[in-house]
Amino acid sequence: MKRQLPCLAAPRRPRCDAGIIHSLLVALAAGACASEPPPADSERPARTSELSTDAPGLPGHAPERFGFGADASPERVALWDIDIKPDGEGLPPGSGSVADGRRVYEVSCLQCHGPTGTEGPNDRLVSADEWEQWPPGRAVGMYWPYATTLFDYTRRSMPQTTPGTLSDDDVYAVVAYVLHLNGLVPADAVLDAATLAAIEMPARERFVPDNRTGGPVVR
Amino acid sequence: MPTADRNGLSRRAWLAAATGAAATGLAMTRLDALKAAPLQDPPGQLPDPTKVPGRFVSEVGRRATGEQPRRLVRTLALSSSSRTPIHELQGTITPSDLHFEWHHAGVPEIVAEEHELLVHGMVDRPMVFRMADLRRYPQVSRICFIECSGNGGGAYSRSRMPTTITAQQLDGLLSTSEWTGVMLSTILREVGVKPGASWILAEGRDAAVMARSVPLDKAMDDAMLAYGQNGEAIRPEQGYPVRLLLPGWEGNAMVKWLRRIEVGDRPTMTRDETSRYTDPLKDGTARQFSFVMDAKSVITFPSYPYVLPERGWWEIEGLAWTGRGRITRVEVSTDGGRSWTDAALQQPVLPKSTVRFRHLWNWNGRETVILSRATDETGYVQPTVQQLWDARGERTSYHHNHQRAWRVAADGAVTFGLGDLL
Numbered sequence: 233m234k235r236q237l238p239c240l241a242a243p244r245r246p247r248c249d250a251g252i253i254h255s256l257l258v259a260l261a262a263g264a265c266a267s268e269p270p271p272a273d274s275e276r277p278a279r280t281s282e283l284s285t286d287a288p289g290l291p292g293h294a295p296e297r298f299g300f301g302a303d304a305s306p307e308r309v310a311l312w313d314i315d316i317k318p319d320g321e322g323l324p325p326g327s328g329s330v331a332d333g334r335r336v337y338e339v340s341c342l343q344c345h346g347p348t349g350t351e352g353p354n355d356r357l358v359s360a361d362e363w364e365q366w367p368p369g370r371a372v373g374m375y376w377p378y379a380t381t382l383f384d385y386t387r388r389s390m391p392q393t394t395p396g397t398l399s400d401d402d403v404y405a406v407v408a409y410v411l412h413l414n415g416l417v418p419a420d421a422v423l424d425a426a427t428l429a430a431i432e433m434p435a436r437e438r439f440v441p442d443n444r445t446g447g448p449v450v451r
Numbered sequence: 452m453p454t455a456d457r458n459g460l461s462r463r464a465w466l467a468a469a470t471g472a473a474a475t476g477l478a479m480t481r482l483d484a485l486k487a488a489p490l491q492d493p494p495g496q497l498p499d500p501t502k503v504p505g506r507f508v509s510e511v512g513r514r515a516t517g518e519q520p521r522r523l524v525r526t527l528a529l530s531s532s533s534r535t536p537i538h539e540l541q542g543t544i545t546p547s548d549l550h551f552e553w554h555h556a557g558v559p560e561i562v563a564e565e566h567e568l569l570v571h572g573m574v575d576r577p578m579v580f581r582m583a584d585l586r587r588y589p590q591v592s593r594i595c596f597i598e599c600s601g602n603g604g605g606a607y608s609r610s611r612m613p614t615t616i617t618a619q620q621l622d623g624l625l626s627t628s629e630w631t632g633v634m635l636s637t638i639l640r641e642v643g644v645k646p647g648a649s650w651i652l653a654e655g656r657d658a659a660v661m662a663r664s665v666p667l668d669k670a671m672d673d674a675m676l677a678y679g680q681n682g683e684a685i686r687p688e689q690g691y692p693v694r695l696l697l698p699g700w701e702g703n704a705m706v707k708w709l710r711r712i713e714v715g716d717r718p719t720m721t722r723d724e725t726s727r728y729t730d731p732l733k734d735g736t737a738r739q740f741s742f743v744m745d746a747k748s749v750i751t752f753p754s755y756p757y758v759l760p761e762r763g764w765w766e767i768e769g770l771a772w773t774g775r776g777r778i779t780r781v782e783v784s785t786d787g788g789r790s791w792t793d794a795a796l797q798q799p800v801l802p803k804s805t806v807r808f809r810h811l812w813n814w815n816g817r818e819t820v821i822l823s824r825a826t827d828e829t830g831y832v833q834p835t836v837q838q839l840w841d842a843r844g845e846r847t848s849y850h851h852n853h854q855r856a857w858r859v860a861a862d863g864a865v866t867f868g869l870g871d872l873l
Contacts (some may be wrong), residue, residue, distance in 0.1 A: 315719045315721070317717065
């Protein structure tokens with residue numbers, strides 16, 4: 233049975249009926265059965281003894297593609313592709329002002345971060361002017377190397393009890409407000425994809441790659 | 452009257468249990484002997500098991516009544532953690548229900564049959580995998596540790612060096628499991644990574660949508676998509692139905708409840724690789740992408756709050772591990788670091804896994820400080836805290852892999868002893 237229908241054999245996963253049907257449909261649709269049938273048992277190398285070097289965990293006779301899984305349409309990708317890169321790639325359309333951001337902050341952020349971003353109880357967002365100390369805590373203006381991270385994190389994880397509920401305009405606005413509280417943008421600033429990506433954060437140049445390498449030197 | 456009640460057990464009871472076991476020659480381990488006392492006090496509380504039939508078989512087993520190790524739970528709003536009771540466990544495998552946790556927005560409820568993993572970006576074929584798809588790919592298993600890079604931070608500050616801290620409190624953000632899943636390289640081969648790609652972004656399906664960037668080299672080397680843990684489906688607290696596993700690297704990067712992998716040519720600079728999980732150094736820089744967990748060891752017995760009831764033969768034991776391969780040596784000092792002796796390493800010593808070390812010690816009953824230090828296959832020796840302070844300063848927040856010490860007082864009471872050496 234298994235040898236005759238290699239693509240239909242799913243020996244380890246009998247309980248996920250819906251998933252198996254899904255994968256079968258996908259496999260059939262993708263023409264995955266065109267790959268060579270596995271060799272007879274006597275020819276089959278043990279997985280641990282004949283691993284191909286470019287693909288750890290795969291035996292040498294593994295097909296180039298298995299065909300398990302479905303192609304993802306651009307629309308499907310866009311649904312989850314939410315991350316913002318440090319150069320601004322991924323920032324959505326829209327904009328928000330410091331003034332609007334203050335209103336968003338007072339409704340959605342103040343409870344955890346305090347009236348001025350310094351009181352807590354959760355993370356301090358705004359630093360006092362303590363540059364002579366290092367590290368200066370984790371306040372946005374002191375320790376965050378990219379303004380894009382603030383947009384990315386706010387949109388993906390905040391507000392903590394109702395994450396993902398702010399509109400893109402609201403996120404732009406509250407990011408503008410927090411940056412303003414940190415003295416990084418003026419009170420009349422309006423942020424959008426271009427202006428947010430252009431902001432240079434004070435801590436940017438302080439971040440360096442890991443230089444630990446093992447060996448006798450303690451770094 | 453019992454004296455010095457520690458950990459809920461009276462010292463008199465421990466003494467009685469330890470000497471009783473020795474006298475009768477029963478094959479009890481030392482820890483068994485120390486902990487068995489409550490069940491025998493008062494004696495005869497339970498019926499003689501040779502005179503009554505035992506209970507029937509059961510669909511799911513349970514721990515012995517007297518053996519109920521617990522995680523140590525700390526809740527800070529929705530960012531919460533629990534620590535593995537490493538001072539109460541044996542061997543190296545962490546029972547799955549005692550694996551440490553650190554969540555950024557709680558444990559999501561996920562139905563495996565509905566879960567999907569999207570892989571896209573700089574690939575030839577963006578694809579969505581359901582769990583049945585992932586399980587059908589060639590499978591691998593390996594044993595490795597997961598450790599939070601903040602582990603050990605409770606004993607790094609010179610001004611706040613603790614004495615009454617347990618091994619669980621200090622180093623319980625460490626667990627070891629046999630993980631089963633598919634090599635990430637297998638999945639990346641399936642989608643076809645485009646030339647020029649150098650990083651992936653891994654993203655979870657929790658309420659924080661936790662995301663970390665990982666170099667493609669690691670993804671293609673030994674990274675796994677793990678859906679099995681210690682012989683069963685991975686636990687919800689560890690990322691059910693599938694998590695990223697990066698052997699030897701800091702736990703935070705091993706994104707749980709994995710729903711998306713984006714292949715790209717640069718890191719995303721997420722919150723957890725910029726404002727968190729970076730290491731401010733004394734020279735005014737901050738070390739970023741400090742993924743590898745360097746060699747570390749900790750003595751788990753004797754440790755606070757154990758009390759040695761008498762002088763004589765005791766076996767010092769603990770755990771050692773490194774993210775850079777294999778532990779090659781663990782040394783133990785029983786004289787405050789003046790002299791060192793090689794401890795025995797329990798075989799097999801697996802790469803990027805924990806190893807249990809043991810050293811038989813004839814305690815003379817005098818106050819002393821005991822320490823351990825591990826060496827890994829790169830020649831790296833677990834540093835002293837002073838070496839880390841010299842290299843990094845005293846205000847760095849992660850990767851506290853310095854030597855730990857325990858003070859054994861003349862009355863047998865054990866406390867954290869690093870402060871005694873400074």
